Amino acid sequence: MSSGRPSVLFVTDLSYEARGRRYCDEDIYLSSQLREAFDVALCHPRDAQALMDRFDVVLVRNSGPVIYYPEQYRAFRDHALATGARVFNELTGKADMAGKQYLVDLCRAGYPVVPTVEGVDDLDRLPQSDAYVVKPKFGADSVGLRILDPTQLRGIDDRDVLIQPHVAIDYEVSFYFIDRTFEYALYTPDPAQRWQLRAYEPTQADLDFAQRFIDWNGMRHGIQRVDACRTAEGTLLLVELEDLNPYLSLDSISEQRRLRFVRQLTGALSELAATDLPGR
Template sequence: MKILYLSQLAYQANGRRYCDEDIWLTARLRRDFDLAVCHPVDAVRLMGAFDGVVIRNSGPVIDYQREYGEFRAAAIAQQARVYPQLTGKADMIGKQYLLDLTAADYPVIPTYIDLDSLPTATGYVVKPQQGSESIGLRKVDRETLATIDLDGMLVQPLIDFQYEVSFYFIDHDFRYALYAPDPDRRWQLERYEPTAADLDFARLFIEWNDIDHGIQRVDACRTRDDRLLLVEVEDLNPYLSLDVLDEGTQDAFVQRFAESLRNYLG
């Protein structure tokens, strides 16, 4: 099978080295697949020569929004096999889902687009509806919030949380969890052993999303009263933090990844 692997190797992410992760992953996947790596803006031009397209550390879509839209449209029109599937309802199409999940009373950080619905809080987070990588995110008080143009923005109450935790899935199969014990150091991660209730929480959002084939990361925060609230469902190009894992877990992950690709591309 021939795979076009989308990565933005030169992207400089805070606290992470995208290129290292993709260099390691592609070296392992080449054992099972014919594979070529390209920048996401070149995908439309090249994908016709491949059996499938794998989106990995392709960087914030906001940096190439037009090209990403063209890629999605072309892939859907051509019925190309894209991994993850482009049927996802979460970050791959923006942050509207946070509003929808709030309205549907899911356990998510409450998210709004206007001031009238906002609960009283010690502070607020304002971020773009099409944002990622914390680009454009601001923490403000209520007085400052009233002066901000909220067109194209989301508003959330500032949550006092103990830590952030991420759950990593291949297809619907849970693989591992990591957490940041220090809230001020988001990418200083350690292994996390989830409880049955934790996994039920994460699977709620995996089942909600319409992806059968792909890697997804469910990010949550643990509140002071020990609840989990969803931060985001990264269903397009989640960074995997594979360097935090032991060798056995890394091997098991990439084996399951290759198995998932073979099953999907068939």
């Protein structure tokens, strides 16, 4: 029997192990909070396509990199697009959701992005560096990432990879958004400790920087994380725009901000659940 409340299929892999983070803790907390407003069921990403039609909204959270289950993700995505399912994040993302080609495209278009090319033939377009970062276009969680010196770089297989100079930075900073609205920011005082995070109070210039990429992506419904680095010269550069299932580091923010985030997410999901599906 229906409770009369909207239902949410919470897609997560509670067993996924990530370096420096416990995804399961975040999703256990978040799903428990959402139960105050929704009927919530958790499922593994491999089961999402088979279950999604029974729910008002599908919330994709810490489900792990889709490189580990590409066929199931493709089936989920195709089914969602064919049926007009309410998916949060919606499947229109142009950033990490579609691979990392966007970093090359944004760099070419003059956006403030870590300089990025897609092959050794384009190395002359990058600043000279003592080391280069090579990462797969369809990687995640640093899977397949390599740091090479210039002599090593010339001999690589550069199909489906990105190449960036190893940039000297002061710190990394992440900006978190729900439905294109800024929620909070965190930074890494020690760049060598990526997930040792502290609260960051952004300036208006910082917010303008992050909002520019959110506006570029054009996603109406979803959680996005703008990852940037502050260079030694003081400039902010985009590192990644996580628009599929960004880890939120909720344990690194205050209880007040955490509860505000839950309220905002509840409102966003409620709004999405109330929208009409195609053909109804």
